[in-house]
Amino acid sequence: MSYLEYQLKFVPVGFRKLLYLNWPIVALVTAVSGFGFLMLYSVAGGSMTPWASPQIQRFGLGIAVMMGMAMVPIWFWRNLAVVGYSLALALLVLVEFIGAERNGSQRWLDMGSIDLQPSELMKITLVVLLAAYYDWLPLNKVSKPQWIILPLLFIAAPAYLVLSQPDLGTTVLLVSGGGAIMFLAGVHWAYFATVIASALALVTAVFQTRSTGWQMLKDYQYRRIDTFIDPTQDPLGAGYHITQAKIALGSGGWTGRGFMQGTQSRLNFLPEKHTDFIFTTLAEEFGFIGAFGLLILYTLIIIFCVQSAMTNKDRFASLVTMGVAVTFFLFFAVNMAMVMGLAPVVGVPLPLVSYGGSAMLVLMVAFGLVQSAHVHKPR
Amino acid sequence: MPLGIEYESAASIMKRGPKETEEGARRLSRRALLLGGVQLGVIAALGARMASMQVDQAAEFRMLAEENRINIGLIPPARGLIYDINGVVLADNEQHYTITMTREGAGDVGVDEILARLNRLVALDHDRLKKAREELGARSPFVPVTVAQRVSWWDVARVNVNAPALPGVVAELGRSRIYPQGLDMAHVVGYVGPVSDFDLSKIDDRDPLLQIPRFQIGKTMVENRLERDLRGSAGTKRVEVNAAGRVMRELDRIEGTPGADVQLTVDARLQNYIQARLSGESAAAIVIDVTNGDVVGIGSAPSYDPNVFVQGISVALWDELNERDVHSSLHRRPLAAKTVQGTYPPGSTFKMVTALAALEDGAIGPDETVRCVGHADVSDVRFHCWKRAGHGNMNLNESLKQSCDVYYYDISQRVGIDKIAAMGRKLGLGERHDLPMSAIRTGIMPDKAWKRDARGEDWRIGDTVNASIGQGYVLTSPLQLAVMTARIATGRAVKPRLVRSINGVDEPSGAGESLGLNENNLRRVRSAMYDVSNHPRGTGYRTRIATEEFRIAGKTGTSQVRSITQAEREVGVTNNEDLPWNRRDHALFVAYAPADNPKYAVAVVVEHGGGGSTTAAPIARDVMLQALYEGKPPLSAYPSATRGQIADQQRRLDLLIRDIQPGRDTDEV
Incomplete structure (x- = not known):
């Protein structure tokens, strides 16, 4: 509804829209994914199978989806916000009952040839719903308590479902991503201060209740936190992964050991080397230059998104663009912090690089929204 | 050139003032x-x-990576053993x-030189060597x-002495x-083989053991279906390795859990007899203990040696099988x-x-007769009895004893296919x-x-007539026939079981609940089956x-694969023996014994064997006697007229039968 509040002078139509795409983002996304293909090829021992080849196919599909979405006016996506969110929520409920269990977590819906992870879908639909909500809500009501409850519920419902899967990483992403949009929409400072203070209280409570009847996390989650704090105390068990990841990362040095020459990943010291821990292989083989280079690429994606959001006068478009940027940022920041021993291992993939179809496609859909917002910005 | 397009009506513009919008955008930007x-701060x-780890502490980490490291190796568990009942x-x-060897370990000496040295010590297989050379070049x-x-062991000793x-x-x-047990158990136990990419793609199993190259997993039968029990779980050993990946010393190890014994x-002895007795035929025989559903013998011929699959089978042998x-x-x-x-x-x-369905339904009384004139006409189609001259007046007992077809054509039309099928399913047919x-x-x-769903056609009365004598659409496996016989013999829903216990824990018995059939009807059918074999x-x-306490009750069956065509009749083919092998009739026999206190049920199918009474029944009887006597039966158990022939047969089979001693008590393992 906000669109025509500006004197709409010019919106490109037809194939002219291609000229108005945010091409730097397209290029950056491709470059980052390219890093991913290289690493997947390398961790498979110099083979396109089993990871690199399907990943490339999914990227191809993802690019097509992104372009397709960019051609559709952004207000169309806004109108789908409620439907999309409800669908993702329904799938999350469904996965509770009929989801396939892997690695002790029930996250997947087995749909024949493709496995769907509804929590991935939720990351993007939650952003869209919150953006649409704050686009619709008059500015003077934004900080009123009764108008805060609703978005909190939007965030809490999927967060609860995902946490019970259990998938701590995605929960963190959903809650911080949702909180970021509320912050951007202009919710008063005091709320965030309260939340952060109570979060600190909660963390204290979690540790205080450990090994009592009121214990709030599962034992393995406590152990993960323990090993995060001191990986050496359990070098064979859970701490082994972190120790080996750090060795891989550190031994990369300035220039790395060379493509396909990393002994840590070659010798199978690294766990999940094609998914969550792929960054360690990259850092080992391409060294600081490669790892920092990837960080720069990620940063540029964020910068271009923020720039696009700030120059977009459409409130929904800005909020979605920023929301995507924040979610994307959380993805790589949490993953990198995790493998560098700065955060506990929570199971967040490295965006666009880690092997995985659901995550790749959802990210491309997210960038499709960013592109659509960019193309259709009021000029 | 179209510059602008209006998308929404002007009304919505008025909803929010420009001031508020400006304020929102400003706050958002801020x-x-x-x-x-x-x-940016976090980044x-x-x-x-990154810089501190990769630049400042790089040397330290690289040393950790290069000099000494702790590697975790998997210790594959011992696969569970499989025992027979004894x-x-x-x-x-x-x-x-x-x-094994590694390229890295070869170092400056070079792979080829070391392989040549090794070849002087140990005779290496040429193909294997060629493959090893390729792999050494290609892999890390x-x-x-x-x-x-x-x-x-001698070769190993030579290698170890020359290790430097x-x-x-x-x-x-x-x-x-x-x-x-070689080929005796191939169709029951199956075999293991090296895990393949195809296996990995089929199963959702994250067991790290499967990542071990050439790890053996069950491929078929019990080995495959009880894979999770048999495999056990991996132990781990922590070893210190040097830069070359060579193991310096083992730090500690956690033993895994060996697989469960099954x-x-x-x-095994009965099974050995069955396979020997079936040899030369393309046939199946199965023996079920009716008191608890235990499958005590389950043979299929021809068979194969499962040992050839364990290390990977040659193409020639695979083609042959x-x-x-x-x-x-x-x-x-042979592989089926x-x-x-x-x-x-x-x-x-x-x-x-068919008989039990009609009796239970009341469609026919036990002494009611049907006249067999050698054929019956059903809606303009003539259905023949196997005895063209006709059997005359037939009641239930006579019809089963002499296997009159017309009697069943008649009663099946009275009771209808749906009730017959329901009875069949009750007795275990059409069930997996x-x-x-x-x-x-x-x-x-x-x-x-079924016909509507599978064929998209309506059921015809002729289909019922065909089904009544087990022809037409009816298809059964020998296992199902044995279950059917066991259920008739006991009146209970006997459920077959193949596994007695896993890791010493007994599996539930398959004795089953009562089927709820009228005992009088069952008794009449059983007494007719008794007469089949003893009248x-x-x-x-x-x-x-011949042994009084082991009397057998059975039923013969001869099922057509394809009827003799008119063209064939014209050139004189009227007998089954004149047909090529693959078009001859299947021979079947089902039986239970002892008739007055059933212990075993047997089903035998000889593919293209001709007549049930001539080919399948002797096998079933021999197998039954072997089971009842728990070994070679005395000649007195056979009718006196056939004892000479049986003695010849026993001498012939003795050459094929191995001496299998009962094993150790599995509880002590």
Whole structure:
């Protein structure tokens, strides 16, 4: 509804829209994914199978989806916000009952040839719903308590479902991503201060209740936190992964050991080397230059998104663009912090690089929204 | 050039004032900038951490990576053993030595030189060597490649003594599966083989053991279906390795859990007899203990030696087992377990089902007669009795005893296919009995709904007439026929079971609940089956059991594969023997014994064997006697007229039968 509040002078139509795409983002996304293909090829021992080849196919599909979405006016996506969110929520409920269990977590819906992870879908639909909500809500009501409850519920419902899967990483992403949009929409400072203070209280409570009847996390989650704090105390068990990841990362040095020459990943010291821990292989083989280079690429994606959001006068478009940027940022920041021993291992993939179809496609859909917002910005 | 397009009506413009919009955008931009700043801060922290680890502490980490490291190796568990009911080992683990080498270990000496040195010490297989050389070139330098398998202890000793001259070469102790019973158990136990990419793509199993190259997993039958129990779980050992990946010392180890031992219900000695008795035929025979459902014998011929699959089978042998070169009309399918994977029209062995359905329904009284004139006309189609001259007046007992077809044509029309099919299913036909075997077939117990769904056609009365004597659409496996016989013999829903216990824990008995059939009706059918084998006019009289307390009750069956065509009749083909093998009738026989206190139920199917009474019944009787006497029966158990012939047969079979001693008590293992 906000669109025509500006004197709409010019919106490109037809194939002219291609000229108005945010091409730097397209290029950056491709470059980052390219890093991913290289690493997947390398961790498979110099083979396109089993990871690199399907990943490339999914990227191809993802690019097509992104372009397709960019051609559709952004207000169309806004109108789908409620439907999309409800669908993702329904799938999350469904996965509770009929989801396939892997690695002790029930996250997947087995749909024949493709496995769907509804929590991935939720990351993007939650952003869209919150953006649409704050686009619709008059500015003077934004900080009123009764108008805060609703978005909190939007965030809490999927967060609860995902946490019970259990998938701590995605929960963190959903809650911080949702909180970021509320912050951007202009919710008063005091709320965030309260939340952060109570979060600190909660963390204290979690540790205080450990090994009592009121214990709030599962034992393995406590152990993960323990090993995060001191990986050496359990070098064979859970701490082994972190120790080996750090060795891989550190031994990369300035220039790395060379493509396909990393002994840590070659010798199978690294766990999940094609998914969550792929960054360690990259850092080992391409060294600081490669790892920092990837960080720069990620940063540029964020910068271009923020720039696009700030120059977009459409409130929904800005909020979605920023929301995507924040979610994307959380993805790589949490993953990198995790493998560098700065955060506990929570199971967040490295965006666009880690092997995985659901995550790749959802990210491309997210960038499709960013592109659509960019193309259709009021000029 | 279209510059602008209006998308919404002007009304919505008025909803929010430009001032408020401006304010919202300003606040958003401010906070976006702030948030972006925080993000940049975090990114800077990440970059700083990266730099500190990769630049400042790189030397330290690289030393950790290069000099000394702790590697975690998997210790594969010993696969569970499989025993027969008496503790005879059916699947065992055998220790053997494997020689491996790494390219990295070869160092400056070079792979070729070391292989040449090794070849002087140990006779290496040429093909294996060529493959090893390729693998050594292609794989990463520190991956051990198998150079020789199943080498003797002496070879290992020679390699170890010369270790200094053979850098990178290691002799490892491995375990491999062996099937001491050879082809007897191939169709029950199955075999293991190296895990393949295809296996990995099919199963959702994150067990790290599966990542071990050439790790053996169950491929078929019990080995496959009880894989999770048999496999056990991996132990781990922590070893210190140097830069070359060479193990310096073992720090500690956590032993894994060996796989669970499995005891089957099968009796290896009976099984051995069955396979010997079936040899030369393409046939299946199965024996079920009716008191608890235990499958004590389940043979299928021809069979194969499962040991050839364990290390990977040669292409030539594989082609042979798949009968690539055999004319298609002579396929005997050695790889198929015909007891559960073969389905056949049950022929006259199905008549008990039709009879019981009619009796239970009240459609016919037990003494009511039907006149057989050798044929019956049903809606303009003439259906013949096997006895063209006709049987005359037939009641239930006579019709089953002499296997009159017309009687069943008649009663089946009175009771209807749906009730017959319901009775068939009650007796276990058309049901997939879930034994831990591969590709178990469901067969077909047709009714009206089935034909509509499967064929898209309406059921015809002629279909009922065909089904009444086990022809037409009806298809059953030998297992189902044995279950049917066991259920008739006991009146209970006997459920077959193949596994007696896993890791000493007994599996539930398959004795089953009462079927709820009228005991009088069952008794009449049983007494007719008794007469089949013990009345001089019965079709199975020649293959009766003479021992008074082991009397057998059975039913013959001969099922048509294809009827003799008019063209063939014209050139004089009227007899089954004149037809090519693959078009001859299947011979079937089902039976239980002792008739007055049933212990075993038997079903035998001889593919293209001709008549049930001449081919299948003798096998079933011999197998039954073997089971009842728990070994070779005395000649006195046979009718006196056939004893000379039987003695010859026993002498012939003695050559094929191995001496299998009851094994150790599995509880002590």
